[in-house]
Amino acid sequence: MYNDIATFLREMPLRHYLAGGFWSTREPTLAFFIGRDQIEALAASGRGGVGYESSLEKDNDAPPFAGGQSNLATTGKPSRTLSRKLTSRYRLRRNVKHLFIVDADKKDQFFSVDTLERLRQKSVTSALEEMHENPQQVFGNWPESAPFRWAIVNKELNLGHETSPRIDEPLLTFGIADEVCASFESWSQNQGASVVAILPLPVAVLAWANHTLATKDRDSLVVIATNQGTVGAAFRRRSLIYICQEENVSDAFSVLDRETDDLELEDPVRYLWALNVPEERRSIPEELVIIDEENIQGISGGSLALQEGHGKKVKHDRPLVHLLHWLVNQ
Amino acid sequence: MKPYLISTEVLASQVFRYHPAYRFAAFLLCAFLFGQIPFIVWIVYERDSMAQGQERAAQLASDSQRIASDRKALAPTEKKLKRIQDLAPLLRARLPIGAVLGKIEQLTPPDLTVAKITIDAEAYQPLQIESGLFHVPRQIRIAIEGEQPLKAGDPEAYSHLAQALLRSLPPESKIAETTLEEGLDAEHYKTFRLIFIAPTNANYFGLGVTKLATQNTL
Numbered sequence: 001m002y003n004d005i006a007t008f009l010r011e012m013p014l015r016h017y018l019a020g021g022f023w024s025t026r027e028p029t030l031a032f033f034i035g036r037d038q039i040e041a042l043a044a045s046g047r048g049g050v051g052y053e054s055s056l057e058k059d060n061d062a063p064p065f066a067g068g069q070s071n072l073a074t075t076g077k078p079s080r081t082l083s084r085k086l087t088s089r090y091r092l093r094r095n096v097k098h099l100f101i102v103d104a105d106k107k108d109q110f111f112s113v114d115t116l117e118r119l120r121q122k123s124v125t126s127a128l129e130e131m132h133e134n135p136q137q138v139f140g141n142w143p144e145s146a147p148f149r150w151a152i153v154n155k156e157l158n159l160g161h162e163t164s165p166r167i168d169e170p171l172l173t174f175g176i177a178d179e180v181c182a183s184f185e186s187w188s189q190n191q192g193a194s195v196v197a198i199l200p201l202p203v204a205v206l207a208w209a210n211h212t213l214a215t216k217d218r219d220s221l222v223v224i225a226t227n228q229g230t231v232g233a234a235f236r237r238r239s240l241i242y243i244c245q246e247e248n249v250s251d252a253f254s255v256l257d258r259e260t261d262d263l264e265l266e267d268p269v270r271y272l273w274a275l276n277v278p279e280e281r282r283s284i285p286e287e288l289v290i291i292d293e294e295n296i297q298g299i300s301g302g303s304l305a306l307q308e309g310h311g312k313k314v315k316h317d318r319p320l321v322h323l324l325h326w327l328v329n330q
Numbered sequence: 331m332k333p334y335l336i337s338t339e340v341l342a343s344q345v346f347r348y349h350p351a352y353r354f355a356a357f358l359l360c361a362f363l364f365g366q367i368p369f370i371v372w373i374v375y376e377r378d379s380m381a382q383g384q385e386r387a388a389q390l391a392s393d394s395q396r397i398a399s400d401r402k403a404l405a406p407t408e409k410k411l412k413r414i415q416d417l418a419p420l421l422r423a424r425l426p427i428g429a430v431l432g433k434i435e436q437l438t439p440p441d442l443t444v445a446k447i448t449i450d451a452e453a454y455q456p457l458q459i460e461s462g463l464f465h466v467p468r469q470i471r472i473a474i475e476g477e478q479p480l481k482a483g484d485p486e487a488y489s490h491l492a493q494a495l496l497r498s499l500p501p502e503s504k505i506a507e508t509t510l511e512e513g514l515d516a517e518h519y520k521t522f523r524l525i526f527i528a529p530t531n532a533n534y535f536g537l538g539v540t541k542l543a544t545q546n547t548l
Contacts, residue, residue, distance in 0.1 A: 018360075
């Protein structure tokens with residue numbers, strides 16, 4: 001009891017309380033996309049997105065890149081933190097939450113679709129504990145020596161729900177290197193913000209796709225192309241049943257095509273979500289639906305008008321902006 | 331959204347931010363600390379006042395010592411002044427004889443002949459001062475004797491002299507005696523005698539004594 005009180009007094013977030021934390025926990029969210037050499041952010045209040053920053057990597061107080069390293073040499077503590085600057089710029093409350101969407105290096109992230117039965121676990125909690133303590137035991141040929149952090153979501157990829165699946169139900173297990181996650185946590189702590197979640201970009205896109213695209217009517221294949229590689233996923237109706245990491249879009253679709261029969265998919269729709277429009281677009285099959293600026297309005301229901309650093313509202317139709325906007329509302 | 335990939339340490343610290351019990355406890359703590367502000371301000375004010383008082387007391391003590399040392403050097407002068415001040419009753423109990431004589435000469439009408447003027451001090455009072463015991467007169471007795479011709483124009487000339495001189499003498503002065511008698515040459519003159527009693531410790535401005543400058547306090 002005494003230790004609990006001492007810990008509370010020692011770690012009490014006084015500045016957070018004095019900035020309104022006593023009365024309200026409805027805080028604005030800063031959703032960061034963290035790439036290999038690119039950082040973008042969406043500032044959102046309780047009513048949705050209000051501002052967008054498309055090149056934060058130039059700021060000397062920017063969060064670390066996806067590799068965990070800082071983008072600029074620190075020349076001392078800045079007078080105002082980046083979070084404070086953004087909340088002032090977009091007239092948001094000072095207490096903020098950070099959401100990190102990370103396009104991590106292939107070696108720093110891991111995805112797998114499994115069942116508790118195959119993992120030889122009885123519950124999600126025990127599976128997470130086992131993955132944390134002994135991933136080799138769980139995944140068999142686990143190559144990494146660096147510690148990872150793990151999470152499990154259900155087959156519908158509902159990011160806001162507790163997962164309590166049946167033992168034979170597919171699950172998405174994913175992980176990111178502990179070092180990468182710790183760098184974001186440390187940065188948020190220095191900013192005086194709390195952390196909502198750290199999500200790999202492919203998981204966030206798959207959740208968005210499963211929620212937004214018409215996967216409930218047909219089976220679908222979704223490929224996510226990022227700067228760090230490509231992730232392919234197969235959905236039976238709205239259930240994720242397969243995921244793989246490949247070098248490029250063609251490889252991902254080839255693998256998915258090969259697995260289509262084994263997965264018993266019926267004439268699946270093919271979707272491509274690309275961080276940047278792929279140069280190899282011409283080689284992609286014609287029936288492919290590319291989620292880009294041309295059709296995002298039809299998918300999401302309209303353009304996003306968000307204020308930028310110069311103060312004017314600009315229409316944003318990039319899929320990444322719509323993804324961040326969807327995530328902050330989850 | 332569930333807190334995916336967040337460490338347990340960070341989650342534990344974030345509980346302090348959002349759990350109602352911790353927020354309420356923090357509010358109570360802050361309210362308590364805020365309630366102490368007037369007391370702390372009072373303590374600070376009191377300490378400041380006390381420090382200022384001590385500083386002032388030290389300064390006054392220093393000034394007092396300085397004044398005492400200065401006064402020590404002035405002690406002989408003070409002693410001399412004390413002696414002079416002791417002499418004040420002696421100096422005050424004086425009659426400006428020249429002014430009295432001048433006034434008598436000025437007021438005496440041509441019909442009168444003043445034969446004798448006697449000025450005596452009386453009603454002595456003992457006065458002890460440092461240098462000894464003195465007898466200081468409290469009254470001055472002025473006696474004027476003379477003759478008035480019988481054929482003079484104004485048979486009451488001596489009386490008019492008495493009244494005029496009384497007005498010139500200090501307040502509380504009085505005429506002790508006024509007589510007109512037949513003298514040795516009774517056919518031609520009568521002898522008059524006027525006696526005045528005047529206090530010594532009074533102003534003699536009526537006699538024509540004027541203040542030349544501001545009174546010196548010494």
